[in-house]
Amino acid sequence: MIDAAVSAAAGGACAGSAALLFYAEKLPGLNKVTNKLHTDRAQAILIATASTAMVATPAGQWWNETVNTVNNWSVSSVGEWTGLIVTGIPALFVTAIFVNDLVTRKVEMRTRILGAVMPVLASTIPGPVGEGIQSVLAWVVTTVGRLVAGAFGMA
Numbered sequence: 001m002i003d004a005a006v007s008a009a010a011g012g013a014c015a016g017s018a019a020l021l022f023y024a025e026k027l028p029g030l031n032k033v034t035n036k037l038h039t040d041r042a043q044a045i046l047i048a049t050a051s052t053a054m055v056a057t058p059a060g061q062w063w064n065e066t067v068n069t070v071n072n073w074s075v076s077s078v079g080e081w082t083g084l085i086v087t088g089i090p091a092l093f094v095t096a097i098f099v100n101d102l103v104t105r106k107v108e109m110r111t112r113i114l115g116a117v118m119p120v121l122a123s124t125i126p127g128p129v130g131e132g133i134q135s136v137l138a139w140v141v142t143t144v145g146r147l148v149a150g151a152f153g154m155a
Contacts, residue, residue: 006155007053007145007149008053008054008057008097009120010049010053010070010145010146010148010149010154011050011051011052011053011054011145011152012050012053013045013048013148013149013151013152013154014046014047014049014050014053014144014145015047015050016042016147017046017048017148018042018046018050020066020110021034021039021042021043021046022043022112023139024039025039025040038105040105040107040111041102041105041107042132043107043115044098044101044102044107044112044114044115045102045111045115045144046148047115047116048098048115048118048119048137048140048141049117049140049144049145049148050116051115051116051117051118051120052119052141052145053141054132054144060091064120064123066126067117067120067121067123068124071105072141081127088124088125088126088130091118091121091122091123091124091125091126091130092129094114094117094118095121095122095125096112097111097114097134098111098114098115098118102105102116107133118137119137119141122134122137
């Protein structure tokens with residue numbers, strides 16, 4: 001289960017900052033600056049942080065509970081290994097693609113979308129691998145959330 005590590009206000013600030021960076025990339029005068037500052041990577045991480053902050057809202061709590069209920073149902077009803085295939089494998093795949101895009105700096109629109117769904121999917125990865133991914137993700141989004149909240153005077 002995802003923890004509400006980032007407040008909804010900080011998540012909103014992250015979403016707004018990601019949108020601002022996205023549109024700044026499109027401006028001819030700022031294109032060189034945004035490219036040097038790696039704003040494409042920052043956007044993907046800000047979107048993942050904003051998505052994680054959604055857990056702090058009632059809709060986010062509902063979505064998180066629904067995903068975990070489906071995960072628990074698939075593991076118990078369909079079988080442990082089939083449940084792993086239904087929920088864990090797609091989540092690992094999404095995580096691997098997201099990390100690969102950030103490392104290779106091949107950030108596209110799909111990377112931004114994966115950043116939005118990855119925090120929810122990461123909670124479905126079972127075992128120590130899932131716990132490790134969730135710990136790293138929680139550390140990253142908490143750090144980014146604190147930085148953005150501090151920049152906007154919310155800390």
